[in-house]
């Protein structure tokens with residue numbers, strides 16, 4: 001008897017399968033999908049690279065072209081959203097895009113290239129032009145000069161100032 | 168007769184227990200942890216017998232740690248859970264690096280069989296008197312004397328290429344084993360793919376006609392080496408994501424157990440709101456897991472209508488999870504110290520969840536009571552795959568599997584964590600020990616979980632979502648336990664420096680539950696094997712949390728050793 005009841009219940013229910021992919025499917029507003037970097041906002045600071053647990057985000061400095069590359073490989077991404085949390089500029093965001101099958105491996109990469117900034121004293125590249133601009137803009141006038149130096153040069157210069165000030 | 172002294176009197180609380188245990192070694196009580204070190208020689212097995220069989224505690228797992236960089240020794244910690252006393256007893260054995268051998272406890276507690284062998288494989292501590300001292304996890308062609316979880320073994324070492332293996336094998340000639348078939352029975356291999364759930368595992372069934380006379384299990388084919396990655400490369404907060412990926416079904420409970428272990432070790436108090444949200448997500452996960460199991464069980468019983476119904480319902484619960492966390496299964500909400508900001512459950516979400524849950528419950532009740540009272544379901548599950556209470560104790564089985572064999576156990580109730588501290592949890596316990604009992608236990612748990620989520624949602628307190636975790640002291644031990652859908656999930660950590668773990672070992676419930684499968688298979692019909700195996704809701708990727716292949720097991724019998732152990 002119960003067997004019949006289960007069947008009747010099923011009949012009453014009708015079709016439950018979705019028309020997807022022939023019709024779009026509803027996606028919740030919070031869905032964590034493919035992360036995308038906004039190349040206009042990214043300053044190449046590398047905060048997201050440090051936060052990313054599976055190394056889906058990597059960073060590479062190329063001295064020849066004087067460029068820094070932030071590389072996002074979706075193939076390794078676990079959609080955790082750590083990058084989004086870490087980014088100080090709101091440049092990397094998880095979208096609601098989830099249809100990520102690709103024909104080529106290359107399609108799974110996003111590369112953002114930024115010009116490297118060289119230390120005016122020693123000439124070593126240590127950050128990106130965009131980042132140094134933002135840092136300098138955020139600082140009070142008197143601290144700006146020191147901020148444009150690489151950490152090593154800054155240290156020796158400020159050490160010099162300090163010893164000067166003490167006298 | 169009290170004349171024989173204090174030894175005859177059962178300790179009444181953890182302090183008396185500590186004094187009592189002085190007979191065996193040097194106890195040290197730190198909060199919930201009772202460390203017992205310097206075990207008196209020849210007393211280890213008496214101690215284990217006392218803890219597991221007499222004091223009402225149970226053996227949970229063993230962990231091997233290479234602490235040579237810290238104090239010069241290898242350590243083996245046997246963890247016993249004594250719920251009545253509210254403590255974990257950690258029997259701390261040290262092994263000399265030059266000659267790392269300790270006494271085996273498997274002869275007293277068979278449940279320790281695998282854990283000890285895992286330590287032999289990974290840390291290289293040998294266990295004297297182990298009945299089956301063979302490889303459990305490492306593949307047969309792995310070179311001798313290379314122990315991946317030792318601290319001097321680099322995490323990014325490439326797996327030896329075949330040439331290199333051939334050379335190493337030639338040099339070390341590890342013994343190879345072949346299991347002996349019991350008598351002249353037919354051997355039916357089941358696996359390595361999907362005898363029950365669609366994961367790699369391999370059972371060898373020895374049959375006489377249609378009756379199973381013996382069974383063996385080989386597993387660990389999906390060991391991924393995550394402990395090593397976590398200890399070498401990941402920060403505390405990154406590990407919770409890899410912990411979640413131990414399993415595709417009970418992931419969140421793993422990440423919760425991991426976070427709790429670190430929080431315990433570092434003395435971090437998690438804010439209440441985060442505890443509530445953790446519990447809510449954990450219950451959603453339990454419902455999802457039990458739905459999935461029911462579907463698989465009906466499928467294996469040949470009732471595919473039931474399978475389709477359960478998996479349709481499972482879609483609804485995953486939709487619910489997706490609304491709440493942005494992902495159907497990987498919730499990603501946990502960090503050490505609480506819950507991430509975006510995962511907050513605000514009132515509008517709570518209302519939505521309640522509505523969705525009500526719908527799911529109504530739909531579920533329309534079908535399931537009818538299905539589980541079907542004659543064909545009962546006939547195939549009642550009295551089949553029975554695990555007696557004493558066998559259940561012998562293998563330290565956990566979760567619904569234990570509760571269906573009359574053992575009252577549930578971490579949520581007896582060692583409350585997260586928000587289970589604030590609410591009453593009902594746990595169904597049945598005595599029959601058969602597949603039907605396991606089904607009923609899970610059925611009742613589904614209903615209890617739905618009810619529990621409602622109560623939790625009504626009471627979410629307004630506190631911050633995470634605690635300050637900027638300082639995590641070094642060399643602290645912590646154990647985090649949760650009641651996963653399949654039973655107690657235990658994560659053991661030792662904190663390290665540079666925002667990293669020194670040691671992390673997760674132990675999933677299937678690790679213990681699987682050991683009991685051969686006992687359930689013996690004497691049953693071959694046709695029932697798939698449902699018997701599936702009835703524990705085995706999760707192989709959880710169990711194989713760490714690297715690779717090939718184990719012989721199933722029953723304590725001497726295995727024929729073929730080949731030479733050469734050289735040394």
Ligand code: SF4
Nearest residue numbers: 052077078080081083
């Ligand atoms: S979502 Fe997670 S895994 Fe993916 S890029 Fe961001 S941090 Fe890395």
Ligand code: SF4
Nearest residue numbers: 042043045046048087
């Ligand atoms: S995406 Fe954000 S965090 Fe990552 S490098 Fe660019 S600015 Fe830094």
